[in-house]
Amino acid sequence: MSVDYDVIVIGAGNAGLAAAATLQRGGQRTLLVERHNVPGGAATSFVRGRFEFEVSLHQLGGMGGPGPLREILDEMDVTRRLRLIQDDELYRTVVPGVLDVTLPADWQGAVEVLDNHYPGNRAALTRFLGIVREVGLWQLTARANLHRLKEQTEWLSGLSDVRRYGLRTFREVLDEFFTDERLKFVLSSYWSYNGQLPSRMSFMDMARLLALFIETKPYQIVGGSQALSSAMLESFLEAGGEVRFNTSVDKIVTRGGRAVGVRLDDGETVSCRLVVSNAPSSTTYTRLLDPADVPAGVLRDLGSRRMGPSATALYLGLDAPAAELGFSTATNFLTADLDERTVARGMRSLEPAPFLLASCYDVRPTGFAPPGASQVNLVTIQYADPWEAVPVRDYQQAKAAYAASLLDLLKAIAPGVRDVIEEAEIATPVTFKRYLSQPGGAIYGFDQDAMDSWLFHEDDLKPNVPGLVLVSNWVTAGGYNSTIVTAARLSRRLLAVL
Template sequence: MAHYDVIVIGAGNGGLASAATLAVNHKKVAVFEKHNIPGGCGTSFRRGRFEFEVALHQLNGMNTKERPGPTRQLFRKWGVEDAIEWIPIETLYKINLPGGRGVALPADKKKACQLLCKEFPAEAEAIRRYFQMVWKFNEEIADFLAKSAASPANPSELKKFITKTGFPKIYKVLARYGVRSTQDVLDEFFKSRELQLCLSAYWCFMGMPPERFPFSILARCMYLYTVDKPYYVRGGSQVMSQALMDTIRRHGSEVFLNCGIRRILLKNGRAVGVEDENGNAHYAHKIISNVSPTITYAGLLKDEEVPEACRQYFKSYTTGISALTCFIGLDCPPEDIGFTDSFNLIYDSLDANQDFKNAYFTNTKADPIVATCYTIDDPCVSPPGTSIITAGTLKYGEAWEKLSPEEYHRTKYEAADQIIRRLETRFPGLREHIEEMEVATPLTHMRYLGHPGGAIYGYEQDLKSSVFFFPQDEFIPGLTFSSGWVNTCGFGPNYAYGDKIAQSILKEGR
């Protein structure tokens, strides 16, 4: 019977990050992963001459070696910063508007602002005000976080201070924009729909249309990606996942691949261990679930073991969106078909909110398309003279779950065909250069991630369920969570949150 300090269920980004921090700090950890490879979303697969990245578009929080951002600092702490080749990206994204107009935003505040003023001269003043506001917003957040951190043992001090002065007086920008939707804020500043689309892009990283996407997340993304620059990784996210697994093992902890967990073991209401799929029990002082709370409570515990308060609490969280993605290997370089920027958002209409509603259907006739050309970030990503593009749309799983098995393959190819057809109008010749192509649907994500609805970003991250309201409450002693389900999703945020959870366990142990 094995006994560990901490057991981690799942070797996704959050699980690996927590385990790495704990292992580096001399805790005895065991990570259990049902797949044959670590990483969860952070992985890749091979087809023919190509290796396709599954999840990573742009890593945040890197910045340079000399001015390391939070993500780089973590990899440094884990001892693998230099084991990975980090590739900076100069452009945040390119917005491809209806009619063929394209705006590629540089990862530089001044240049981005200038470019937008040039593109939309009538609203130049508003653009400048907007950028100022976004930066001020982030400064206020930093200040508030610093104050909260300075009085962790005494929140009442902070409370007194805030009550006395009034939060809106101290944090003016935060109070005005902190709990509003992206659309709401952009409407306050701008008239041009095109300009709004040029600034709302990050909605697709969280799977909420602008009218439901929390502005605070947009403001964070815009600021962090600009300050620390977006990065890609040579070899893709699997390299980071593997490096983290190596860190864990190198420090004497264990990662068990091909070993799923069947249930969590409780004793007197406290989580004390897990039982793996081979029926072996493993025990620990603390269990971290990198699996969604939904599957943790409804799949790894019995109904009667889940407290009523927990079931009540999770009622306000709904399963988030999944995706339909075409992984495409081309037998030509990107410029042959007119691909110039790595991360593209493609709109065939100016109403992103309306187009997003098509996410509830299987067809892809109206959905905004996200297309990433990895060859532009890293020309070595595939053999010389070839390129890799992943293009897809966000899709809810429900319509796909309702398909009969007979309808599935045809529906999948029709949806993919429609995406290629739409891309061809902007990138002529694309189809005839396809050498390899794989299509992943919400059911594919469900299969590999085990997530309800094939969700790729966790629960829906609207105003009432994210930022201030992430489902971080705990209901079973000894059981905590570390994943994109309980925090902002994405690589950087997940690594950071995984580290934070590990830090709090280290503190408990002291």
């Protein structure tokens, strides 16, 4: 029986774009359906006044050296369409009055800087970062090869540090190697890239982040994540793919329990041999599908998962150059004190922000701000609950108060920012829930702590309903690398069986 398309991809976020481009370039006639008017999902930008604001990308890893993302984007013919800028530094970490440390994106350099700040730790640092590297590089490869479980197990038998440390929490392993809380704090700075505090995050997940950015270097993209999304779309269209924007998929059509097409919001039904959903897994299995078509085990597993954190972001267009404001490093982590419990409380309350990531896109200009001006995004990790409890009439005031607290914390590195604000926009978990259609406004999918990591959910990527696969940060780790690399590799494997 003839079908309209070989493949229909629901959603043009990172994962949907990577899947669509890979499948179309592999010879499958593919239709991409996106409810918004631009590609990217969270990987996008918006314009206010003279500024174009990056929504979500802070540092892009995986692009230098043997980077997994670089390999995928090369294969998709996307890299040549991008202009990349390498960051000089990994990050700057500041606790006002307690510590101010800038780490280079280099294993030995990181040992030198930390040993200078906290003498007597050189041997422990060398051993610790060696383990981080081994575990991190294993993680980056293992995630891509879940379908080769036998080889993975054999490989793992030779990696004693991965077996010994991988599933412990990052905090436990830090405690085994170091006593100085400040040193441990600096090494934990990337916790917000996974949304789990060091006492909850698995060592292997933190090791993956550190290895990704140190080994393959942090990059910025000229034009930001929207340039990346547009480049992936361009590659898809050049290969003959078709896209429909401003179009939602209302239902995945099934026949005899098999996905055979989609129903669009205007009532049109389009048929295909394979549906790829970039929508969240709970939405796909319980709203787009009739749950009767979904195996009971999959629904049970969904019910056992916890919604991951969202974020509150203050986007600032500043009428002054970055250096004049005090920004020497693109990526800056600021925290009120060393106590993890302070940050944990802040994630579930509207108390003054105890933590923020300040990204300055003009230390080396990425083209977002006009000459002489700069863009700075302040992001803190929060769950949606405290914001959803705010009555509508108090919402604007709550946003203004929270923004003021972010600016207060920022004073430690850039005291003059308030005086040069030209544009300011604040997005809360409620905003991300509405614009990104993500349950709980979650920015990385499900909560992935050491007890519930990707390693325990390898079924997520399997076709649990015949004719349907899922690609998004709900079935892999959050972030640019995971979503793009996993979706492209899965699609490559699908090409072999389609």
